[in-house]
Amino acid sequence: MVVRRGDIVLFHRARSFGRDTHGAVREEGDTRLASQISRINPSDQWGDRCRSQIALTSELKSAGRGLYIALWKTNVYYHDRAVHSFTDLYSQNTVAMAGKVVLYYFNGRGKMEAIRWLLTVAEVEFDEVHLTTREQYQKLLSDGALMFQQVPMVEIDGMKLVQTKAILNYIAEKYNLHGKDCEERVRINMYSEGLMDLMEMIMMLPFTADPKPKLDNIQTKAKERYLPVFEKALNGPVYLVGGKLSCADVQLLECTLMLEEKFPGILSEFPNIKSFQGRMTQIPAISRFLQPGSKRKPQPDEHYVKTVMEVFNIKLPLP
Numbered sequence: 001m002v003v004r005r006g007d008i009v010l011f012h013r014a015r016s017f018g019r020d021t022h023g024a025v026r027e028e029g030d031t032r033l034a035s036q037i038s039r040i041n042p043s044d045q046w047g048d049r050c051r052s053q054i055a056l057t058s059e060l061k062s063a064g065r066g067l068y069i070a071l072w073k074t075n076v077y078y079h080d081r082a083v084h085s086f087t088d089l090y091s092q093n094t095v096a097m098a099g100k101v102v103l104y105y106f107n108g109r110g111k112m113e114a115i116r117w118l119l120t121v122a123e124v125e126f127d128e129v130h131l132t133t134r135e136q137y138q139k140l141l142s143d144g145a146l147m148f149q150q151v152p153m154v155e156i157d158g159m160k161l162v163q164t165k166a167i168l169n170y171i172a173e174k175y176n177l178h179g180k181d182c183e184e185r186v187r188i189n190m191y192s193e194g195l196m197d198l199m200e201m202i203m204m205l206p207f208t209a210d211p212k213p214k215l216d217n218i219q220t221k222a223k224e225r226y227l228p229v230f231e232k233a234l235n236g237p238v239y240l241v242g243g244k245l246s247c248a249d250v251q252l253l254e255c256t257l258m259l260e261e262k263f264p265g266i267l268s269e270f271p272n273i274k275s276f277q278g279r280m281t282q283i284p285a286i287s288r289f290l291q292p293g294s295k296r297k298p299q300p301d302e303h304y305v306k307t308v309m310e311v312f313n314i315k316l317p318l319p
């Protein structure tokens, strides 16, 4: 039996005991485990893990239509519909899988952090594969997983998405964080683009030989170019566009928190933005994300910079 690229693997029963990531107690034979399904690509690391796990089991059977059943001992992905027994699932004859979203990036903020924020606000659970070696990156390249040979890459809904803005837009649209019509959307996008420009400047600082002048420039631009725009937009309205939370609000919060890390007190001249921050941090998903131990990444350190350099085989400083 060969598990082919794109085959669906159903993890029917667990052999281990314990709690899964949702806190449910898993026991051998627990039918809820029938909901553990993953779209397996045998050439990526999930596939490799799957194959090695399958090799450990004896009950691998073909169930037709590209479905394979295997015993597996760990929990990876979850079906998002109630499935009461394996028979139920099989008789549905569908593979409407909701594999968990997987982010491929470094264990650091960079361009992925805005995506982490947005998924968090959309209350979408995600896993992360952290790039730590050049070999890992080369494997992604040889698998054809990175369209432009770049990360971030996000596995979502059976797709491998690249290009940060495209990914953000997809998530924003899917989770109703992108305005109600094209006029709202373009306003949201203008705010987002401005915020991304500013955040990108901050992101590049650790890779810069002489960050001081760059830091001064960021502070000046933040105070004179960017923050006044948002201060004005929030003079009255609760959110930036259409009286409703959008991805631009999420990015504004992320950006202003980043600015405060570099320039404490920078918001003192921007009371509307400060109140907006206060409101946003009350949102339960955001409040949890801001707690220690969440998937939010800390400010980049030397280790992060070294890893990025090694993985991409680049020499610092960048021009």
Ligand SMILES: N[C@@H](CCC(=O)N[C@@H](CS)C(=O)NCC(=O)O)C(=O)O
Pocket (backbone or CB within 6 Å): 110, 111, 149, 150, 151, 152, 162, 163, 164, 165, 312
């Ligand atoms: N426009 C792309 C740029 C992505 C990008 O520059 N990614 C960097 C890491 S943050 C990368 O993969 N660099 C390797 C390379 O360009 O060869 C995006 O926004 O996603």
